[in-house]
Amino acid sequence: MARIAITGSTGFVGSNIAESLMLLGHSVVGLTRNGSGYNASWPLVDVDYSSDESISHALDGVDAVVHCAIADDFRRLLNDRAAAYDNYVALTER
Numbered sequence: 890m891a892r893i894a895i896t897g898s899t900g901f902v903g904s905n906i907a908e909s910l911m912l913l914g915h916s917v918v919g920l921t922r923n924g925s926g927y928n929a930s931w932p933l934v935d936v937d938y939s940s941d942e943s944i945s946h947a948l949d950g951v952d953a954v955v956h957c958a959i960a961d962d963f964r965r966l967l968n969d970r971a972a973a974y975d976n977y978v979a980l981t982e983r
Contacts, residue, residue: 890914892950894934897957899927906955907931920947920958 893910897903898919907917907929917931922938937943948954960966966973 890916891952892916892918893953893955894918894920894948894951895955895957896920897959898931898933899929900957900959903955903957904929906957910955918947918951922958 890913893915895903895907895910895917898907898917899921903919904927907919910917911931919929919931919933920936921927921933922936927933934947936947
């Protein structure tokens with residue numbers, strides 16, 4: 890089975906995907922940017938998304954990524970298209 894990283898794994902959508910993937914026999918690792926106190930049944934890894942090295946380290950040995958994260962300050966991004974693009978599209982491309 891695959892080792893799958895999930896951004897936003899402590900949110901509603903990400904946590905349900907994580908649980909479903911584990912039921913199918915996959916190994917899940919949750920990527921978090923803020924050291925969430927969420928009591929997950931899968932390991933959580935803190936990631937500095939501004940650092941390519943941090944991202945690379947977090948994805949070491951991962952077969953696939955499911956991107957479910959939303960910015961902590963997403964309301965600001967509603968009015969700032971460039972920041973929204975950087976946070977969602979450009980970061981995902983990296």
